[in-house]
Amino acid sequence: MWISGVPVADVGIIFASTDRELKHRGISCFIVDLYGPGVTQNAIETKLGLYCAPTGEIIFxxxxxxxxxxIGEKNGGFKxxxxxxxxxxxxxxxxxIGVGAACIEHSTRYANEREQFGRPIGEFQMIQEQIATMVVEHEAAKLLVYRAAWMRDQGMRNTLQVSLAKYFAGEAAVEAANTAVKIFGSYGFSTEYPVERLLRDSKSYQIVEGTSNIQKFIIAGYALGKRKDK
Ligand SMILES: Cc1cc2nc3c(=O)[nH]c(=O)nc-3n(C[C@H](O)[C@H](O)[C@H](O)COP(=O)(O)OP(=O)(O)OC[C@H]3O[C@@H](n4cnc5c(N)ncnc54)[C@H](O)[C@@H]3O)c2cc1C
Known part of the structure; x- marks a missing residue:
């Protein structure tokens, strides 16, 4: 369920149990022709957002x-x-972080244009505080992502740094989109402007590739010494 690229994908990387008794150590990885015999792809049409990216189910x-x-060794899929x-x-x-950047771009433009009580709403301190928070969280998210990416480029293990980045950037994107919708007033609730879409799309970043809870579980595991890089 919930596989990106389905139902238009030609091939998929599929993980399947090849020895159930070994649990996660008994998973293998396969490259599969998604138009092959016995394989069906269906779109999930009930998504909240990310309409630009097809998502679906695969039935075997x-x-x-x-x-x-x-791919790789039999039972070597977990690694x-x-x-x-x-x-x-x-x-x-x-x-x-792209969502965060878009929220800042749209919100600052709107805050400079939209006038209430004889002045642009961007002159109200509460709007400024909302924008400042978006900018701070966006910059922090970017640095976490860039650090994890830099470590990858150096060939360093970055599991913890990726979880820190994924958790914070996903949460910051939702916060930024939520704030952007507020800054737009009624137009935040309208499909005439992009911020409602950003809010719907941003929610996916708290879910995909492991939910925010799962990232926190990994982060806490490292902090408590229960997880260590070999
Ligand atoms: C748009 C989209 C695209 C996707 N694309 C893909 C894809 O291409 N390939 C793919 O494999 N998957 C894909 N997914 C699936 C996605 O990775 C999973 O939905 C996600 O990991 C959460 O798993 P789940 O839905 O089974 O939630 P569940 O595991 O059922 O979680 C439900 C709730 O329980 C919490 N929870 C679960 N376990 C724990 C725990 N141990 N500790 C604390 N809290 C916990 C979760 O945080 C969540 O709040 C996609 C999902 C979406 C929405």
């Missing part, structure tokens, strides 16, 4: 794969999945 019924569909998450989570965090 008696699907058979050629031997060379296996591949965890390595992948360090990249895909980071890309999700990067997209979240």
């Amino acid at each position: 019924e008696e699907a058979r794969l050629p031997k060379d569909a296996l 591949i999945c965890m390595n992948m998450l360090d990249s895909t989570r980071l890309s999700s965090a990067s997209r979240a």
Whole structure:
């Protein structure tokens, strides 16, 4: 369920149990032709946002794969999945800072244009406080994302730094979009302006690639010494 790119994807990277007794150590990774026999893709049409990105379900019924569909070792899928998450989570965090940037751009433009009580609303201190908070959180999110990306470029393990970035950037994007909708007043509630879409889209960043709770679980694990990089 909830697979990005479905129902228009040609191929998928699929993780499946090849030895259930071994639990997560019994997962293998496969490259699968999503138009192959026994494979069906359906769109999920009930999404809150991210209409630009198709999302759907894949159903496998008696699907058979050629031997060379296996990626890596049999039962070696968990490690591949965890390595992948360090990249895909980071890309999700990067997209979240894009939402933050868009919220600041639209909100500052609107705050300079929209006049109430004889002056632009951007001259009201409460609007300034809202914008300042958006900017601070956006800058902090960017630095966390850039640090995790820099570590990746250096070939360093960055699982903790990616979780910090993904958690903070996702939460900051939702906060920024929520504030942007407030700054736009009634037009924040209208599809005439993009901020309602940013709010709907931003919610996905608290979910995809591991929810905010899961990121906090990882962060706390490192802080408490229960997780360590080898
Ligand atoms: C737009 C979109 C695109 C997606 N694309 C993909 C994709 O391409 N590939 C893919 O594999 N998945 C994809 N997903 C799925 C996504 O990764 C999962 O939905 C997400 O990881 C959450 O899992 P879940 O929905 O099963 O939530 P659940 O695990 O059921 O969580 C429900 C709630 O319980 C909380 N929770 C669960 N476990 C714990 C815990 N241990 N501690 C504390 N709280 C917990 C969660 O934080 C959440 O609040 C996509 C989802 C969306 C919305």
